[in-house]
Amino acid sequence: MDLAHFTPGSGRLAPRAALRSDAPSLVLDGMWRFRLSPAADVPEDFADPDHDDSAWDELPVPSHWPLHGHGAPAYTNVSYPFPIDPPHVPTENPTGDYRRAFDLPEGWSGGRLRLEGVESYARVWLNGHELGFTTGSRLPAEFDAGPYLRPGRNVLAVRVHQWSAASYLEDQDMWWLPGIFRDVTLTRSTADVFVRASYDAGTGRGTLSFDGPGRLSVPELGVDGLEPGTPVTVDVEPWSAETPRLYDAVVACPEETVRLRVGFRTVAIQDGVLLANGRPLLLKGVNRHEFHPEHGRTVPYETMRQDILLMKRHNVNAVRTSHYPPHPAFLDLCDELGLWVVDECDLETHGFGQVGWRANPTDDPRWEEALLDRMRRMVERDKNHPSIIMWSLGNEAGVGRNLAVMAGWTRERDPSRPIHYEGDWSCANADVYSRMYAGHAEVEAIGRGTEDPLPDPELDARRRAMPFMQCEYAHAMGLGPGGLAEYQELFERYPRLAGGFVWEWIDHGLVHPEHGYAYGGDYGEPVHDGNFVIDGLVFPDRTPSPGLLDLKKVFEPVRFAFDEGVVRVRNAYGFRDLAHLEFVATVEAEGEQVARFALDVPAEGGEVKLPAAPPGEGERWLTVRAVLARDEPWAEAGHEVAWGQTRLSPAVPAALSRAGAGEGAAADGVVREPTTGEFTVRGPAAGEYIVGGGRFDARGRLVRLFGFDVDGPRLELWRAPTDNDRYGGLVAAWRATGLHRLTHRVDEVTTGDAGTGLAVRTRVAPAATDLGLRVTYRWDADGDGLVLTVEVEPEGGWTGPIPRLGVVMALPGELGDVTWFGRGPGEAYPDTGMAARVGRWSASVDAMQTPYVRPQENGHRAEVRWATLTGPGGRGVRVSGDPVFGLTARRWSTADLERARHRPDLVPGDRVHVNLDRAQQGVGTASCGPGTLPAYELRAEPAAFRLRFDPA
Template sequence: MKIWENYQLDHINRLEPRAHFLTFPTKEKAALNENKYTHAFKNLNGIWKFLLLDAPEYSPSNFYAPDFNTEEMFDIKVPGNWQVQGYGKMHYSDLWYNFPINPPYVPTENPTGIYKRQFTVDESFKDKKVILRFCGVDSAFHVWVNGQEVGYSKGARNEAEFDITDLVQEDAANDLTVRVYQWSDGTYLEDQDMWWLSGIFRDVELLGVPYAGINDFTVVADLDDEYKNGLLDLSFKLREPKGKYVKVELTDPSGEQVVSQDVANGQNSLHLEIPDVARWTAETPKLYQLLISVYEAEKLIEVIPQKVGFRNIRLAGEVFLVNGVAIKLKGVNRHDYNPRNGRVVSKAEIEKDIILMKQFNINAVRTSHYPASYYLYDLCDEYGMYVIDETDLECHGFELTGKYDWISNDPEWETAYVSRMIRMIERDKNHPSILFWSLGNESAFGCNFVKMTEIAKEMDASRLVHYEGDFEVEAADVYSTMYTWLEHPTKKPLMETVIAESKKPHILCEYGHAMGNGPGNLKEYQDLFYAHDKLQGGFIWEWFDHGIESYTEEGEKYYRYGGDFGDDPSNKDFCIDGLLMPDRTPSPSLYEYKKVIEPILTTAIDLHKGEIKLLSRYDFQNLQIFDLYYSIVEDETIIEDGTLPLPSIPARESAKLKLPCHLDFAPKPGASYFLNLSYQLRNTTSCAPKGYELASANYELPLNTAGIKVDPRGKLQVKESETNVTILGSNFSVTFDTVRGTLKQLIRDGQTIIERGPKFTMWRAPISNDMEIIDEMKKEHFLHLEHEIVNSFEWKDRDQSVQIVVKTINSTTNSAWHYKCTYTYTICGSGDILFNLEGSPSGKIDTAPNMLPRLGVSMHVNKDLDQVKYLGRGPRENYADSKEAGYLGVYSSTVENMFTNYVVPQANGNRMDTRWAAFTDDRGQGLFASTTGSFNFSTSYYEECDLDAAKHTCDLTERAYVVVNIDYKQNALGSYSCGQWQLEKYRTTFEEFKLSFRLSAFNMKEANAISLSHEKIELPH
């Protein structure tokens, strides 16, 4: 059997797994806690020599020898994945193995990378044990030093250490050779939803540690039953215990020493009770500094620093508790990922991730689906983030074989499963941020998971066990599900069953598939979490789009995804599913999530009196950390504002508040008034500056502001030709095509404003969350192939206005269902156009689709009119099931900035509850659209068909006009790419509708958009 197919061989000569820690010669250097100041350290990252072979058997003779000629080898960066550096094939899949399923066997053509480099060691390594550490190698590898085989390891996202003390030469160059196998028996356990990327992708380090030092230690920092006193259990393993003693010192978060104690000779553990400890939570990440010093007689051998957080995790009936509280997890699933470097991520990148998560109210991370880079856990401890630490284990491809538990329920594979669990726990055990050990992901269930749970409980009784695949909750401590539906047309939704029947705490380890424009329904899920103690939150899938940074021949940046590299089979753009775009730009959905999980719920009691109620959504933190900034806005002008400190409001409690503002003023006719509340940090924190907003609220003030009546009369002329009708006013003209029934052109002061008037449409470019219904929309109902048949075109001259009525039939290719539509245009002498469109479902109604993308109209506007101002929800796009972060107000933007540039082009940019929108050029000439109710609107330089046809952003070419969409209704987003489809209440259906609005060409020299919005047009009777 080939060694890389021997599933019962876990390693050769790999050291026993242990905690990841640093050891220092003095306390002063330990305080700096950097690799540079340890006893001896050498980073082996950098440029290595590299050779990629089709199979291990093609390895050159004696390739591991120090004198092997490397001139024919290439340069490669370590850490790095060889595919993103131009070697081998890029391949993305969510599900499939890229070879026949016949465990433990892998393809004969097994891409193999040979890495070589030389290193030297300085005097700091003298008289030290020398350890070679690999932090991550995909998938399995052999190591040689100076021509001697050191060992073999697998388990791609786990650390592997080797003792090379006897092989290292102190006064000469040392040769290091690593042979990495893309496929191994371990690959059957590494079928995660991500790019298949190979090589040495995490740090390679050389450690020099004292022979007489600590090899490993375990810290358990718990709380007593009253959650008041700390219970510190410390155990350690000395390499040479004889004649050594250990001193333990503990300093509290304020810097005061609370423990200084020697461990008696011969003992390897210590138990202490510390009164009145500061407790660690994600909201209050209080950390103590532990120093473990090893002495021989009076000689200091080493000092090990370790941050310690006191917290208690336990099950209590149907909930799990952290420090006695049934917390709510407001989480994300996170991969280690970089759009240029693949799975290579730096500490700085991870720190940016954590800080950004905190700024967006996220309090939990699931390390999907493997242990993350070790940096992550230190940062989660420091900044405050709950962690589900997940074993590097997924066997998803077996699901399609009809025997999903093929190896999960095979005792012969027990070692392979259990080893991965043990290695994760040993590395990460000393981090207070970790609440759960997760057994893996999407690998069915069986005896090997039962054994993993047993081992986890034996190793660490202070934490809980998670595994979503344990559907009957036989081994796991929590009932975990993913993409669990809120409503279903034919069966009882699982969420209802969970609430009614589950006797264990529940979390959604994945939900809200953040693919492209979406997800929707986040508020509905969060409301359920808050309503039921046993529903303890969930984790959005996922944090980051996995696009590959690429450039066109012209140098334009774009991002490729699955299938763009000839990879087959591929799940295509299913990897573009994050709250962050590949360039780290937060998507609109991240702002929606921030709002839905914000720490303060504001309820208006009496806005006339400025009375509000605040409910803390924190589990531990007092709301005293916030100042409340309030403002009263008249249209777009702040007319009053102020700041007041929030009083003491403990976690999960509420209080009433009276704002010191004046609401007894006389409102301006036609104006809109808003009360905006912003909860801002009173002081700078480690994650955000003073004044940073973490919660907010927005209310329209109930003031009677009837508009200014405007008489739209004026003299009009009508000119007819064979196919056109033109209405002429004093400074404008409106032309209609009598054949197509469309408004053909609106000219004001000689400048074309509208290049094509409102045309009914039911179509929007599919969004990523439509992926499961695109075939139904396009191939069954042909919704993208619209037809408008004009039945009649009539006009009549009324008193100083002209009315045009167009009756049409609107449907799609091969459809027996249709809309009967009536367009009515009233062209006023003032130049205002009053537009009304009414549609009635007709034809064979029972054959119509049960959901339509939109009901609205589309117009073409002069491209110079690129400045946008509107009163509606903003500032970012919003939809029926994703509008919590969209606040009513007046916003200014541009056509370009109204467009959300998703990696995969799709419908975007909608603004709900819009009352008016204005488009102007740099000279103030423009178009104003308003309604007495509200409409949805969006604008861009692209037609829906452009967005539909483009695979990447670089495929888009701007039109010679601005597209303006005004909708009666636009369909919701849902999460149906993976999860709940559009909820019934948010759907756009085949229904009667009426869409009315005013169109006015205007010049800002005469009146601006705000003034126009105050007008109330009254037509003469």
């Protein structure tokens, strides 16, 4: 069989809408007989209905055969895993033969065989008769089965080739996973209906019409027997992602009745602003691949629903179906639960960019039919969904003549939706200006209309009249992404900016017996892109990452601003008021709740007077929360939608005294309680120093604290590199400087006046460079505690940022319970952690780890006032800041964390490694996109910070 041809299929019926019909249907999913061959040139005798397949394996349909022990998955982002020589494919072409015997129900006549999705090339036989072939993996194909059906036993045979000419059109950033991965159905439905339901915001009325056979009725609207092509205007409630109002419609056709749900809405572009129902539309979106850690792109319905519920609960209002149309059930759920959708064609030729876009199918007329075929099949299948507000021509497919063909057909077929395509920045065939990973400064320039002009004045003027959308931004790979809040501020400031879609929804980690979750290279692929497929807002098991929690905060539809005695509540919804929410305020002192009261907030928002908080001591914070007043389809009453916080009393510099009350402070700011003989420094006659509850060796290193064996603290500049550090180039610069292999030289150990303290002067520096840091550790006894002052003075020509500045120490492993007063409950870094609020939190050391699929820096708790690490019986160590510090506690060292490639590589040790940071470098989104913003960069500069240690 020659697979190197451009024709997208043969024997297929015309594409039509996905509809719910009362026509008889027979689901052919289930266990099929299966045989895998290493090449395509296998005899076709298996299609004979009497072929003996008793020695074959069984394989569930839908599924991918590499996930069931037949071959192995492979991951690439850009690179094709075969030579770029279109339309040719390798001889070594895994080929799966499928057979399914089924009994035809009595009285059945006629029918269509419908394949919802097969990767990448399928030939189909029924009872030995070839029906045809199809390509376009993520799109349905129908064949006329009627002439070849017979009473009783029937045999369906399908041959699937992993590679075909069509594979050149499917170079999406995901696992290569062949097989029949969506449903297979025999149906007697033939109807095709196109319902058009627009909304006029000026009149509050909707206009309804349809194309197709039969007559349309919408009982709730009093529409009965509407004829095709005859519009009717009715009073309706509009559909939006916030208020997804649907009306049940029935189309009575001559041979069947089809049902669909109609939503009235209008999408338009006016004065460079994207509008829905006459109002500016701000997309708070995510890119979503179809993925399940065990089933690949065969995603169960309940998992689809879970995805949308998670999105809604995290204030996501839009999805781009990157980079292909999803299972049609997902779009039904978007209609029902409310998400704006950019539906993307199953087209990407990214790998041609590696050869200068030579022979790119997008610009080759021989591929025109195949590209147009994919666009037609998507539009025809999905045209009735109110959630779909744009059609996308595809992704990263370069520039070429075939895009104009696709766009021209689509505009003629459906002028009601704008067209999107990012790969051509001239926007010659698009209606919106779309970019990926534009930095904050460029996004602001576009919002202001001052971006760099195009060479063609006519195209430039056309593009400047378009709304701008970031179809991908804020690459959610590993720790991060940073910069979310700054992007959102720009989107909300400039009307031209229609928001965008964070990359991406889920980590594509496949369940693996050794690695926990596998990524590129874990199956021995000779060409792969490593863990670049692990770049989601949820982990493979769909646990929200800290990045998703931050995104929820950034996307909040309610905003709070505090002033003396009042809170200003702003409605940031686009299509509803605040009447569905309740507002609750709490006051906490040192993280303990001391008051709680409800707030009466007008439906339109506004300024609300706050009740007087009860008097008391300690650092006090007011938190206002907006929660659902009643159940919504996507969350129960009480679900938190938004929150805001303000400090009512100033922070207490808790490091200065045991009580943190600040009494008795000396002129230098250090609290000194009456000193007794037990606080004097002894040594070094016995080879050690003793300062209060601390024991130091002759070199001034703390080795015992309050009866616990310890190691440190000493200066730490390194962190286990994040994905953004690695892909953005920071790690290479840090390693070149030697920050991962610092040496520590002790120059002097001295005792203070009257033997009341200890000063350890050191030089910390990497080998092979003259860069260094003069570091002085000053220890003072204070009551039962120890105060540590760390002074840092850089030497040499330091350039560029450094990973962190702080101290690290090791405590006994028994101190595995942590309570802290600061931001939490999750991790936070300088440009992340918007979801972390000030409070009192508790967790085990184990629970403080963020389980990134590829281990990296994680778990940092920010702005900690004090923290206790305790073991059995509550005995342990308390650390306080002056006024705050960053806390990380792990059962492995930074070096252990850096060496790990998968979660199981991290083996807990017998120590708890504690980082107490003055500062860390920001995170950014440089794995794909801009690096850390200058405001969040950490430089080697003179610094001093203090910490207090007390027995807990």
